[in-house]
Amino acid sequence: MNVDVVVTVAKIAVVLGLLLQVAPIMVWVERRGSAMMQDRPGPNRLGPFGLFQALADAVKFLFKEDVTPAAADKPLYLMAPALALLPAFTTSVVIPWGPNFTWDGKEYAFTVSNADTGVLLFLALASLGVYSLVMAGYASNNKFSLLGSIRASAQLISYELAMTVAVLAVIIPVGSFHLTDVVAYQRTNTWNCLLQPFGFLVFCIAAFAETNRLPFDLPEAESELVAGFHTEYSAMRFAAFFQAEYTSMAALSALGCTLFLGGWSLPWLNYEGMGWLGVALGLGTLLAKVGVCMFVFVWVRWTFPRFRYDQLMRLGWKFLLPVALLNLIAVSAMTLAGWL
Amino acid sequence: MELLVFLIFAFLAVAAALVVVAHKNPVYSTMALVFTLFSVAVLFILLGAPFIGVLQVLIYTGAIVVLFLFVIMLLNIGREDSQIAGHKAQLFFALLGAVSFGSLVILALSSLRPKVLAPLTPELVSLKALASTLFNEFLLPFEIIGLLLTVAVIGATVAARRPTAEESAATAAERSIETKEARP
Incomplete structure (x- = not known):
């Protein structure tokens, strides 16, 4: 059997295994975290610190009735949750999870796909996420769902643009779409969040909007739209949307950490000479950084109120996009001058 | 495979x-x-x-x-x-589209000469090669397309813009003058 195939399958297994753990852990973090911020205990009965609550939730989701509204558009309605999971799980194929490793005398990068298009592939796959939201809202045949979908399509288009421009500004001094090269660049220089603070700011704000998290969760907006695009969903189909949201948060956090926070590397530490230990440490470092970002997602959610729709659009087009474009021009000029 | x-x-x-x-x-x-x-x-x-x-x-x-x-x-x-079929304008534009697409296909096929192309190497299809072709050989068309898109964006913005208070007052005044002049 081909060694390359075995290595690729092993890498997929590791990444997929990690991503599947995100949703249960994050449900617990979200519930306990929000309780901590609101000075109440939160779910604390099942297991130590209420950790088994996530398991109980999963079992509950499995056994609930799966309702399909009579007036729903069946094929689209049933397809939407599955489609939500697709971009969430596929985008992280381009993330480097650790230093290169050797197997059978051959060196492999710790990314599932070392495609030439690198980060563009991430952005392209992530941009498909909006279809599941739109499909779900349209197919539910419910006014609130449809409103949520319309909001989602406008919001995601607006913020994707700013995010793409912010990502491109990182790519320019590196000169390669490979995220492994982005990490290598940050190891020789310094973290990109210090070199491009404005790009980092734009990326962070756009990341909240891209994952539909508060303060930009207008497609759901439970105080106005019941539950927005997933109002009609129940049981495992609802859980699929939940899982997609948390998984894409993790994938986007991993991208943000790789682009701006040094990826799997830490300053003044060299994991590369340590063999498998180095690989494990690199993976652990990136996971720790992703964990911090995920906690920030939760922290922001329970701290800020929701934006109004016109405020959201104004922020996207009149602030984020101009800042991202100016950042791009400045970074290009500085790269030409040889400062970056 | x-x-x-x-x-x-x-x-x-x-x-x-x-x-x-x-x-x-x-x-x-x-x-x-x-x-x-x-x-x-x-x-x-x-x-x-x-x-x-x-x-x-x-x-x-x-x-x-x-x-x-x-x-x-x-x-x-x-x-x-969605059933808007049977419109005469639709037929006209469908014909127009068919004719222009057909001529494009004929043009493309007629300019296709059998010639031996260099085999595709990773260097030839790399991003660097694409970028250098785009920004050296085809710089002018590339810039013109960029300009065209900018013009389209500005046009859309102008078309979508709400008139300011002064402008709408001015058009209202113009209309009232026109109606006065039109009166015998």
Whole structure:
């Protein structure tokens, strides 16, 4: 059997295994975290610190009735949750999870796909996420769902643009779409969040909007739209949307950490000479950084109120996009001058 | 293996394209368009042009078709109202489109001379090669396209802009003058 195939399958297994753990852990973090911020205990009965609550939730989701509204558009309605999971799980194929490793005398990068298009592939796959939201809202045949979908399509288009421009500004001094090269660049220089603070700011704000998290969760907006695009969903189909949201948060956090926070590397530490230990440490470092970002997602959610729709659009087009474009021009000029 | 992937996605592209044209529900047509564009992107990647494939997904599938959907849903074009066939203008523009597309195909086929091309190497299809061709050999057309897009954006902004209070007052005054002059 081909060694390359075995290595690729092993890498997929590791990444997929990690991503599947995100949703249960994050449900617990979200519930306990929000309780901590609101000075109440939160779910604390099942297991130590209420950790088994996530398991109980999963079992509950499995056994609930799966309702399909009579007036729903069946094929689209049933397809939407599955489609939500697709971009969430596929985008992280381009993330480097650790230093290169050797197997059978051959060196492999710790990314599932070392495609030439690198980060563009991430952005392209992530941009498909909006279809599941739109499909779900349209197919539910419910006014609130449809409103949520319309909001989602406008919001995601607006913020994707700013995010793409912010990502491109990182790519320019590196000169390669490979995220492994982005990490290598940050190891020789310094973290990109210090070199491009404005790009980092734009990326962070756009990341909240891209994952539909508060303060930009207008497609759901439970105080106005019941539950927005997933109002009609129940049981495992609802859980699929939940899982997609948390998984894409993790994938986007991993991208943000790789682009701006040094990826799997830490300053003044060299994991590369340590063999498998180095690989494990690199993976652990990136996971720790992703964990911090995920906690920030939760922290922001329970701290800020929701934006109004016109405020959201104004922020996207009149602030984020101009800042991202100016950042791009400045970074290009500085790269030409040889400062970056 | 490659042939199998090609067959699957070629079939998907054509089938979805047929759904785009034939389906009565515009939302389904748009969704089918997503599948068509995605399959074509896969075909691009199979042909050794991953950059174009990824850009196709990023721009067309990820942005432009989302705008189509946004407009369709915002205007709430229902399943019933989509039957606008039988319009004379529609026939005229369909003919116009067919004629221009046909002439494009003839032009493309006639300019196709059998010649021996250099074999595709990774260097030839790399991003660097594409960028240097685009910014050296085809710099002027590239810039002109950029300018064209800018003009389109400015035009759209002007068309969508609400008139300011002074402007609407001015047009109202003009109208009242016109009606006064028109009076015998």
